Amino acid sequence: xxxxxxxxxxxxxxxxxxxxxxxxxxxxxxxxxxxxxxxxxxxxxxxxxxxxxxxxxxxxxxxxxxxxxxxxxxxxxxxxxxxxxxxxxxxxxxxxxxxxxxxxxxxxxxxxxxxxxxxxxxxxxxxxxxxxxxxxxxxxxxxxxxxxxxxxxxxxxxxxxxxxxxxxxxxxxxxxxxxxxxxxxxxxxxxxxxxxxxxxxxxxxxxxxxxxxxxxxxxxxxxxxxxxxxxxxxxxxxxxxxxxxxxxxxxxxxxxxxxxxxxxxxxxxxxxxxxxxxxxxxxxxxxxxxxxxxxxxxxxxxxxxxxxxxxxxxxxx
Amino acid sequence: xxxxxxxxxxxxxxxxxxxxxxxxxxxxxxxxxxxxxxxxxxxxxxxxxxxxxxxxxxxxxxxxxxxxxxxxxxxxxxxxxxxxxxxxxxxxxxxxxxxxxxxxxxxxxxxxxxxxxxxxxxxxxxxxxxxxxxxxxxxxxxxxxxxxxxxxxxxxxxxxxxxxxxxxxxxxxxxxxxxxxxxxxxxxxxxxxxxxxxxxxxxxxxxxxxxxxxxxxxxxxxxxxxxxxxxxxxxxxxxxxxxxxxxxxxxxxxxxxxxxxxxxxxxxxxxxxxxxxxxxxxxxxxxxxxxxxxxxxxxxxxxxxxxxxxxxxxxxxxxxxxxxxxxxxxxxxxxxxxxxxxxxxxxxxxxxxxxxxxxxxxxxxxxxxxxxxxxxxx
Numbered sequence: 217x218x219x220x221x222x223x224x225x226x227x228x229x230x231x232x233x234x235x236x237x238x239x240x241x242x243x244x245x246x247x248x249x250x251x252x253x254x255x256x257x258x259x260x261x262x263x264x265x266x267x268x269x270x271x272x273x274x275x276x277x278x279x280x281x282x283x284x285x286x287x288x289x290x291x292x293x294x295x296x297x298x299x300x301x302x303x304x305x306x307x308x309x310x311x312x313x314x315x316x317x318x319x320x321x322x323x324x325x326x327x328x329x330x331x332x333x334x335x336x337x338x339x340x341x342x343x344x345x346x347x348x349x350x351x352x353x354x355x356x357x358x359x360x361x362x363x364x365x366x367x368x369x370x371x372x373x374x375x376x377x378x379x380x381x382x383x384x385x386x387x388x389x390x391x392x393x394x395x396x397x398x399x400x401x402x403x404x405x406x407x408x409x410x411x412x413x414x415x416x417x418x419x420x421x422x423x424x425x426x427x428x429x430x431x432x433x434x435x436x437x438x439x440x441x442x443x444x445x446x447x448x449x450x451x452x453x454x455x456x457x458x459x460x461x462x463x464x465x466x467x468x469x470x471x472x473x474x475x476x477x478x479x480x481x482x483x484x485x486x487x488x489x490x491x492x493x494x495x496x497x498x499x500x501x502x503x504x505x506x507x508x509x510x511x512x513x514x515x516x517x518x519x520x521x522x523x524x525x526x527x528x529x530x531x532x533x
Numbered sequence: 534x535x536x537x538x539x540x541x542x543x544x545x546x547x548x549x550x551x552x553x554x555x556x557x558x559x560x561x562x563x564x565x566x567x568x569x570x571x572x573x574x575x576x577x578x579x580x581x582x583x584x585x586x587x588x589x590x591x592x593x594x595x596x597x598x599x600x601x602x603x604x605x606x607x608x609x610x611x612x613x614x615x616x617x618x619x620x621x622x623x624x625x626x627x628x629x630x631x632x633x634x635x636x637x638x639x640x641x642x643x644x645x646x647x648x649x650x651x652x653x654x655x656x657x658x659x660x661x662x663x664x665x666x667x668x669x670x671x672x673x674x675x676x677x678x679x680x681x682x683x684x685x686x687x688x689x690x691x692x693x694x695x696x697x698x699x700x701x702x703x704x705x706x707x708x709x710x711x712x713x714x715x716x717x718x719x720x721x722x723x724x725x726x727x728x729x730x731x732x733x734x735x736x737x738x739x740x741x742x743x744x745x746x747x748x749x750x751x752x753x754x755x756x757x758x759x760x761x762x763x764x765x766x767x768x769x770x771x772x773x774x775x776x777x778x779x780x781x782x783x784x785x786x787x788x789x790x791x792x793x794x795x796x797x798x799x800x801x802x803x804x805x806x807x808x809x810x811x812x813x814x815x816x817x818x819x820x821x822x823x824x825x826x827x828x829x830x831x832x833x834x835x836x837x838x839x840x841x842x843x844x845x846x847x848x849x850x851x852x853x854x855x856x857x858x859x860x861x862x863x864x865x866x867x868x869x870x871x872x873x874x875x876x877x878x879x880x881x882x883x884x885x886x887x888x889x890x891x892x893x894x895x896x897x898x899x900x901x902x903x904x905x906x907x908x909x910x911x
Contacts, residue, residue, distance in 0.1 A: 431636035434603055437623040438630045439650035440701065449649075453640045 265513070272506035273299040283502050303507040313491065313508065317515065320488040323402065323477075324470035327409040328417075331466045332459065334410065335417035339458075340451075342418070343425035354422070357415050369408055369479050376404050376480070400482035408476040409466075416465035424458025425451075460523060468516055488512055544768075545578040546754060552615075554579040554737060555600070555705060560609035562595050562761075569595040571761035572609070577754075582731050582738040584748040587758035588784075593741045596758075597707050600739065601630045614704055624653075627704035631711055635694035637682040643693050644669065644678035650701040668696040671730065688719050695727075699734065708740045712747060724750045745785050749773070757781050773833075778911035782831040789837075789877045791830040793908075795822050802848075802903065805830065809875040815848045816903045822910075829909045834878040836905035839867060839897045847900035853877070855895045867891070869899055 238248065274283035275298075287297050307313045342353045360368060375381045376398040383395035398404055428451065436446040474489030481487070488508065495505035545551045553576030562570040570592040577583045585593040598604045600611060602623035611618045613627055629650070637646050644665045651661035669675050672692035682690055691711070698706055711727065712720045728751060731738050742748050748755050749769045756766045757780075765777045776782035779790055791814075793807035798818055807814045807830065814830065822828065843850060856876070857868040860883075867879040879899060891897060 429634070429636065431632050431634050432638060434601075434623070435630070435632060435636040435638070435697075436649070437603075438601060438626075438628075439697070440624045440653035441649075442624055445653060450638060454638075456640075 265510075268506045268509055271502050272303055272504075272510050273301070274503045275300060275302065276501045276503050281502070282500055303503045304511070306504060307507055307511060312486075316486045316488045316491045317512070319486045320471050320512075321515075323405060323409070323485075323487060324467050324473075327406055327413070327470050328463050328467045330406065330410045331414050331417040332463060335414055335421060335462060336455075336459075338414075339418045339421035339425055343422050343428070357418050361415070365412065366475070368412070369476060372404070372408055372411065372480060373399060376407070399480065400485075402481065402485055404480035405477050405485055405487075408480045409470050409473060412476065413466040413470060416469075417462040420461035420465065421455065421458040424455050424461075428454060457527070460527070464520060464523070468520070471516060472512060544753070546576070546581070551578065553577055554581075554614060555739075556610075556612040557596075557600075558610045558612070560596070560599060560606045560611065562592075562599060562604060563607045568761050570599070570606075573761070573763055574609075575756060575763060575766065577737065577739065579737055580735050581753045582728065582740065582751055584740045584742055584752035584755045585758055586742055586745060586748040586755050586784075588743055591758040592761040593743075593758045594709060597630075597709055597739065597741045600705065601628055601707050602626050628707055629698040629701055629703040629705075630707040630709065631694050631698040633709040633711075633713055635682075635690050635714075637690060637693055637697070639682055641681075642678065643674065643680050643682065643685070646682065646693060647678075647697045647700055649697065654701070664700060665696075668700050669693075671733075672696045687714055687716075688723065691715060691723065695730070699730070699736065702734070703736060705737045705739060708738060710742055711740060712744075713742075720747070727751060749785070757784060759784075775907065776831060776909065779829050779831070779909055780911075782907070782909065787834055787878055789832040789834065791832065791875075791906075793828055793830050795824050795826045795828060797824065798822075805906075805908070809871070809873055810849075810851055811871060811873045814906055816906045816908055819908055822908070826910075831907040831909055832877070832901060832905060834866070834880040837877070837879045837899050837901045839869070839879055839881065839891055839899055841891070841895070841897060843898050844900050848903055849901050849906065851877075851899045853897060853899055855891060855893055855897055858891070858893060865890070869897060871899075 235245065238244070243251075270286055271283055274286065276282055277284055284298055286299065287295055290296055338357070342350055342357070345353060373380075377383070378395045378397065378399070380399070382398065383392075386392045387395065432450055432454070433446055436450045437443070441449060472489050472492075473487065474493055477485045477487045477490055478493075492505055492508050492512075495501050495508060499505075546553075555575075555577040557573060557575040557577075560570055560573045561568065573592075573596060585596060587593045595604060599606050600613075600618075602618065602621060616627075618626060638649070641649070644662060647668055648658075648661040648665040651664055652658070656664075666675065666678060669678055672695055674689060674692055674696070677685065677689065677693075682693065685693065691714070695711070698708075708727075712723050715723060724747060727738075740748075740751060742751075752769055754766060754768055755772050757764045757772065759780055765772060765781045767775075772781060773785050776785065782788045783790065791807050791809050793805040793810075793814060796804040796806045796813065798804075801818070802815045803818045803822070805814045805816060805828065806812075810830075816830075838844070838847075839855075851871050853869040853871040855867055856870050859866040862883070864880050864882045867881070869877050869879055871877060877899065
């Protein structure tokens with residue numbers, strides 16, 4: 217393997233040695249590059265998933281760890297596998313869980329819709345802004361990430377309290393006589409989720425809308441479409457991939473959200489993240505908690521995989 | 534110049550009393566301190582296929598975009614069919630445009646693209662799609678209605694764009710480099726296709742192009758633009774044979790330009806002193822020139838004849854040496870260095886020559902008729 221002189225892509229000496237070693241093992245550079253993320257997913261996603269799955273099939277006991285082992289040896293030495301679907305049956309029987317799932321999905325869907333309604337005009341405005349202003353606006357969207365997420369949620373508590381900024385202002389302005397109850401309601405949860413995940417909606421939409429070709433908008437106008445009609449017949453359908461990506465990025469974390477409903481929501485705000493927390497730490501029922509987590513994962517992953525396959529099929533067409 | 538007068542109504546621009554269909558009146562467009570279009574006035578008649586020709590940045594596309602309504606003129610007015618377009622937005626104009634990039638909607642099928650304009654008018658879906666199918670038939674794409682634009686070839690996309698722009702039967706169709714994205718062979722076929730469609734529908738076409746061959750083939754008239762100004766407007770033959778300025782002469786086709794001084798006007802011939810050509814050049818007498826004035830002569834390469842022996846009858850004869858010969862099939866191009874040191878280009882059709890062809894390093898006589906030497910003052 218002699219290197220061509222002057223080629224900037226030529227490997228340096230230590231790399232060449234490494235490559236040779238991997239070459240003997242039958243591993244090419246390409247395999248190596250793909251292997252790193254694969255390994256990451258395997259160790260930090262797939263393995264914990266199987267651990268959860270295995271615990272969800274156990275029974276809760278007072279021990280350490282607080283669940284039954286997967287197999288046992290009998291007195292005569294035969295191996296016995298102990299697994300039960302009891303926890304899943306329990307999830308189906310107790311209405312609490314179904315309600316929590318439905319309520320989580322409802323809160324996530326509503327939040328996603330509001331994030332889209334607020335985020336789309338913002339992304340559109342940023343994408344259509346001239347260059348120097350565009351960078352500043354994008355920076356402003358990302359800026360909240362520089363402060364702690366918890367701090368920002370606490371700040372919202374200050375806004376929404378009975379003696380908070382919003383109530384004080386409205387009373388001062390004479391709009392209301394007595395303070396509104398906003399904190400510890402579903403309303404506060406929506407505000408918290410939409411506020412927190414708005415950048416995840418804006419960024420993919422922005423990336424999509426900057427690619428929008430002016431000529432398409434001009435062509436629509438030229439053919440007699442008013443700006444409004446142009447938006448609904450050209451801009452919106454062309455930005456669908458951005459809408460899907462942004463909605464996923466808001467919906468998925470929102471459905472399992474724990475901190476926001478815990479801090480801003482009321483006692484009747486039922487979300488699956490909270491149920492999960494209670495099962496793990498209050499009831500110390502790890503098997504049921506694991507079953508709750510597995511079902512949620514399936515609920516979230518199934519629609520994504522379906523959407524992905526739809527999108528792939530459309531691209532192939 | 535006396536040219537044959539064909540039926541007068543096919544060339545309405547020759548009648549100065551005729552009111553043009555599209556009137557561009559003293560249009561100026563500035564972007565910041567850059568003037569893209571500078572005080573352009575132009576009249577275009579119904580049924581014309583008018584070409585705006587010029588290099589990049591000459592303002593031709595800006596002028597077209599002002600006609601479509603995508604740009605607002607800084608000064609001046611545009612009238613179409615007697616109506617002032619000043620405050621009319623693009624979606625209410627009687628114009629349609631075929632974009633250089635075609636700008637087909639990628640998320641719609643071909644038939645949806647074509648029917649788009651009709652549906653915006655509130656036409657029923659059934660009728661709109663029926664009309665779209667008819668239009669697709671005219672551009673010979675009747676079986677492609679259900680495809681998406683990315684499944685078509687460049688030439689097919691170009692035809693879809695044309696069908697989409699024509700379906701509303703606009704008063705004026707604006708075409709921005711309509712053939713620019715096609716390869717040479719397809720471009721030549723499509724040129725005649727465009728002319729056929731234009732003649733069938735009788736729609737007024739305004740075509741922007743940088744390709745002089747395209748303009749010459751397509752146009753009823755050409756407007757040559759430079760630096761935001763229209764240098765000359767005329768029929769292709771007129772522009773080629775009688776360019777008004779050195780720029781136009783040089784831009785359209787190839788030309789040999791000479792600097793000369795007006796020397797003396799004989800009753801039948803005018804004499805120019807042209808040191809580059811090696812002395813005096815005789816041209817037909819012309820008005821408006823004074824003795825001692827500096828002028829330029831434009832001599833088309835095909836108007837020069839090369840010979841080994843000095844031709845007896847020719848009035849203008851130059852002496853030189855062949856430096857280079859290029860064989861292009863139907864003709865040959867010669868580069869001849871005159872004895873004055875000046876290089877000229879000569880082209881001759883290959884079917885004319887008999888005997889041994891003129892070759893490298895031969896001493897030749899280059900002769901041309903007085904009318905061939907076009908005198909330009911700009």
